[in-house]
Amino acid sequence: MKYCLDCDWHTAAADSDQRDRSRAAIDHYVETGHTIDSSESLVRPTTPDGLGTVLARDLTPSSD
Numbered sequence: 001m002k003y004c005l006d007c008d009w010h011t012a013a014a015d016s017d018q019r020d021r022s023r024a025a026i027d028h029y030v031e032t033g034h035t036i037d038s039s040e041s042l043v044r045p046t047t048p049d050g051l052g053t054v055l056a057r058d059l060t061p062s063s064d
Contacts, residue, residue: 001038002025004034005034005035006034011024022038025038
């Protein structure tokens with residue numbers, strides 16, 4: 001399986017062979033700049049909630 005971590009795009013093993021799925025993933029990345037996850041999992045990978053808040057807080061200069 002190949003999943004886009006930024007939108008709902010994905011491929012499945014039943015869709016085509018490995019080479020076709022890889023080409024489709026590369027094409028999607030080139031067209032959109034989105035991050036692709038190549039996984040043997042049958043479910044879409046997820047990122048933890050609140051990650052953006054933590055990163056923004058850590059990157060913001062301290063007023064101290």
